[in-house]
Amino acid sequence: MKTDPIFIPRSRIGNWAVRYSTWGLSGKALGVFLLLLVLGSLVGSFYLNQASKTTAAGLEIAGLTREREYWRQENANLRKQIANMESVTRIGRRAAELGFVEPEAVEYLLVQCSPLENSDSESLAPSPLAERESVAPQPAESADWWGELVAHFHSWMSLQR
Numbered sequence: 001m002k003t004d005p006i007f008i009p010r011s012r013i014g015n016w017a018v019r020y021s022t023w024g025l026s027g028k029a030l031g032v033f034l035l036l037l038v039l040g041s042l043v044g045s046f047y048l049n050q051a052s053k054t055t056a057a058g059l060e061i062a063g064l065t066r067e068r069e070y071w072r073q074e075n076a077n078l079r080k081q082i083a084n085m086e087s088v089t090r091i092g093r094r095a096a097e098l099g100f101v102e103p104e105a106v107e108y109l110l111v112q113c114s115p116l117e118n119s120d121s122e123s124l125a126p127s128p129l130a131e132r133e134s135v136a137p138q139p140a141e142s143a144d145w146w147g148e149l150v151a152h153f154h155s156w157m158s159l160q161r
Helices: 009-018 026-083 088-098 128-135 139-160
Strands: none
Touching: none
């Protein structure tokens, strides 16, 4: 049962294959189509690469934001613990545990001169001007106090953001 092969003239096959592809396109049109397909694939791959990098950066930012909030909460908890440790009632209990007692009477001593001053008789007696100067705050001291208060307020505001 051997069958003879079918004879198809060669010139007809080659001519038809060169002129038309399977979809009925010429060779030039098929080449342009393949070139556009490759260029479209490259543009698509670049877009997907950029989109994946953007998504990865967004996920990293979200993770860092969660971590920052965790550390802010931890910082707030530590500040609360510090405030509890510094409370007057706790310090009083701890002092009682260590054996400290409340004084029955308080006695204040008036020191007229510091040991670093000269021991002249004039320096022992304070002048009225010296007493007034020691009681009234100096402008520089109050300005320093105000600057410290403003700096403390600014640091507090930066923590609130």
